Amino acid sequence: MEILEIFLTASFWTAAIRIASPLILATMGELICERAGVLNLGIEGIMVAGAFVGWFGAYIGMGLWGGVLLACFVGMLLGLLHASMTVSLGLSQHVVGLGITLLATSLTYYAYRVALPEVTSPPKIEAFQPISIAILAYIPILGPALAEQTPLTYLAISTVLITSFVLYRTPLGLALRAVGENPFSVAAQGLSVLGLRVGAVVVGSGLMALGGAFLTLSAFDSFFFGMVNGRGWVCIALVVFGAWKPHKAFLGAILFAAFDAFQIRLQQSSIGAEIPYQIFLMMPYFLSITALVVISRKAEVPAALMAPFYKGER
């Protein structure tokens, strides 16, 4: 019964939504890229860069929102690099993506060392504080958990709504969905396949960097190595889990985060004393993989995902 009680506490859901926030942002970013037909494996590195740049912006006095904007900008730059190689030149999306991840990660650590050569313990900033939006508390079950979050969490949730709206309700979204399915359909209607794909990768990468920045500006208050810790890869799985649909990917992120929040609490319970803690750490991944296998088997993959488009060739 102890275990069930965990699910009933508001603090558990507050934590779950907090843990989900960076995942939501980066997952939406990846989803936009993949909907346009580009697999962006640079996500992990872009999140690392976003985490550092966001924190650094705040640290040098640009303010928290300055840090957010700076992170987004750097993410978009890395996205542009990715797109210029994968979309314009049609290079392998796997190789370029992993390359960007390695490059962005190492470059970030290098920049950190250059900027702060003397420090031993990571300096802290004044991070985003929860703002309470009382009206949200009236929403059943999740209400109380939603009412006490930082601004970046609200930003993450609105990203889902905006992505959903753009994809399904605007001409731009229509073109994006088409270009990931059959670029010839877009080219034959006189639209630029290149333009759409580059745009999607740039914007998507900006969102990934915001996901990284959430970690340093909202979840914690400093930057340290290894803090992204595979979250980028989780987001790639979440896109598949969500069958390339924003609302489903959002639910996937919440589910994963809930597992994570649950295992932390389980470790502190009486059961936790008897089982090695690594088992608990493994749980969210294990459960996510299981859910992935069960749910995503019938998903409709964008047909042109990872297929480069060359003009005047079929």
Add this chain to the structure above:
Amino acid sequence: MGEVVLRLEGITKNFGALKANENVSLNLAKGEVIALLGENGAGKTTLMNILFGQYTADSGRVEVFGKTLQPGMPRAALDAGVGMVHQHFTLAHNLSVIENVILGTGSLWSWKLRNKQARQQLLELANRYHLKINPDAKVSTLSVGERQRVEIIKALFRQAKILILDEPTAVLTPQETEALFKTLKEATEQGLSVIFISHKLREVMIIAQKVAILRHGKIVATKETKETSANELAALMVGNPTSPPAVVKRKSGPVVMEFLNVSTETQHHSKGLKNVSMRLCSGEIVGLAGVSGNGQTSIANLFAGLITPSEGELYLDGKPIERWSPRQSVLRGIARIPEDRHHAGTVADFSLTENSIIERYRDQPFAHHGWVNWQAAASFTKELIKQYDVRCPGPNTRIRLLSGGNMQKLILGRVLQNNPRVILAHQPSRGLDIGAVHYVHKQLLEARQKGAAIILISEDLDEILQLSDIIYVSSEGRLSPAFQRGKVTPSQLGGWMSGASFAEQETMHAS
């Protein structure tokens, strides 16, 4: 004829050493249908892709309604009123009909999809041209004929005044083709001009007022359909006209391959077989007729080693076949000409050389101690190109750049070069022009002369009747009795194709 709406002037386009178009000029008048006739690889599609801005011509210009079109920009062509229905449709399957139609028609930077007005407009168009379509159906659920209707509506929705149709009937059933022609007729009466790309003479004679014949990238003649005949057009198209190869009488040899009471499971796209028996003799062409989807694919897959019988036995030279697989089928000398040359017959991004040895890359002489002997492969390929007249820039060309006919020639050469004992020819002339069809038939008949046992699977009854020594009909996975050449009429075969004769046979047995 009315005003000239489209003028092509001196269009030239080279792909490497290949002259795809050479100094092509063409005029199209309002309300007119011009057919662009030519063999595969004659440069028809290239020319239209230049007109539509998907390729940029090396020289020459395109003029629409008196204004020169900016080259290399589909958008410019669309805005000028040119609509194109590509041979391979350009639809996004995950979207609905209406979404495909409005894609790219307005600004991208709007907060609203113009679904409502668009739907009204689409339904009006559909009504006016009798194009029946459900605007909310997902494209992935539509039949090929319906998808083509969507493509035409897409062009009309954009107020196309000039419609280019690239091999529009290649994928249609006879009924769908008739419906398309009716639509085109109505549309041209209302002022639409059409360029109809085809290599089917009969259709060209029906639909077009004028025919431009393209050969080796050049326009060799332009004729009014009223003043010409199908025979004359055929001669112009091919250059040196070919006639169907003569079938020489030949005595059949011993039985090479035999199916005895074979049944297979129904899979994915192939209807399972029910208790099928057939025999193939040396020096004999066995024709298998039938409406597609009635078990032909299963029979082809059995020959190719892709499936094994769930019941019954296959015999080769009187011995039952064990451990049947595609590899075994190759090793035992079965030549396979698959139905779909683009997917099953070749690897699109491999070179001609790689495709030539793809069945035998690990056998002598192409492999030596586990290494590929590229020299042997290259000389083999050059031999094929020469002997089978494969038109291509060279053996290192990626095979996707070849036309269907040339691709088929390479496949034919690849399998015939070993003097195979059994030949599986599955729709060997589908999508080919007359010259290439005659060529394929000639090669099959020569192989028959040399003693090969050939199974010819085709939906074209004329082809079956012309070439086969023995004819079977498949329907619902069952097989009709064997008919000798000349001892059966097309209408009799039709009875078996529709399944009616099977029912009669059963009642006869029952009584």
